[in-house]
Amino acid sequence: MKKRIKTVLTVFLVSAVIALTVITGGYIKIRVMESKLHPVTEPFSSMKVVPMCVDYIFPLSDTEKSIGWSDYTFIGTVEEVLGTEYNELEYLWNEHWFGLYDSDPITHYRIKVKHNIKGKAPEEFTMLCWGGQQPNGMLSDMNRAMPEKDTTYVFMCTDSGENDSKIYFHTSRYLGDKKWYESSGNRDEIIRQYEEYYKNQDLSVRID
Numbered sequence: 655m656k657k658r659i660k661t662v663l664t665v666f667l668v669s670a671v672i673a674l675t676v677i678t679g680g681y682i683k684i685r686v687m688e689s690k691l692h693p694v695t696e697p698f699s700s701m702k703v704v705p706m707c708v709d710y711i712f713p714l715s716d717t718e719k720s721i722g723w724s725d726y727t728f729i730g731t732v733e734e735v736l737g738t739e740y741n742e743l744e745y746l747w748n749e750h751w752f753g754l755y756d757s758d759p760i761t762h763y764r765i766k767v768k769h770n771i772k773g774k775a776p777e778e779f780t781m782l783c784w785g786g787q788q789p790n791g792m793l794s795d796m797n798r799a800m801p802e803k804d805t806t807y808v809f810m811c812t813d814s815g816e817n818d819s820k821i822y823f824h825t826s827r828y829l830g831d832k833k834w835y836e837s838s839g840n841r842d843e844i845i846r847q848y849e850e851y852y853k854n855q856d857l858s859v860r861i862d
Contacts, residue, residue: 691737691762694787698800701792706758706785708795712859714825717848722855724810724824727772727848731806731832736762738786759793761786763801763823765809768835771848772855775821781811783823798825804832808848 712719721727740759763781783801785794794800801807807826814820835841 691739692787693737694735694761696787697802698787698792698794699802701787704791704793706793706795708784710797714798716856717827717851718854719856719859720810720825721772721848721851722857723812723859725773725813726770726775726809726811726821727852728767728775728809728811729769729771729806729829729835729844729848730765730767730775730809731835732763732801732803733766733778733832734764735803736764736780738762738788740786740788758784759786759788760784761800768806769845771808771845772852775811779821781809781821781823799828801826806830806832806834808844 712723714720738759738761761783763783764778765775765781766778767775785798785800786792792800801809801823806829808829809826810824811821812824814822829835829844830838838844
């Protein structure tokens, strides 16, 4: 959903440090490091999940609502997981710097579009997905699996609404490994099925 409820983990940690400083009469300094992409070192499915606090207005399993919400629905493959972007925070305590991590990461994917169903997504583009790997493990939206490298999905995505050409992952339906689209005899049936969902999309969920 375009309006997200950001997790309170970072706010809580920083507030706790400030409160400790006030109580003990100590001195504190906080700095925000430049946001950058960090490599993803293992499959998301093998990482510990720390749910993000996300308020969905309808079940993600409702395909007609998910397509209605989306700006783009397409069959595509994950060519590469480019990395997870997040801010690094540090605070000074007793003359030592300690690290914190922004709890609202964004994972960047290189996506190759095989067949557009709704809208016209670029043939190849960088898809942004809330959630991803942080030093303490994976942080992911509740009730939504992170796409994996070398896999094929029906993707439902939205644009940022900021006229900046950014496309954000909403949800997906897993189809198979990267070669699925080229080799599966069920390809035409999947396309037919999702084009039918598109005809019956529920546009009442859109917030434009």
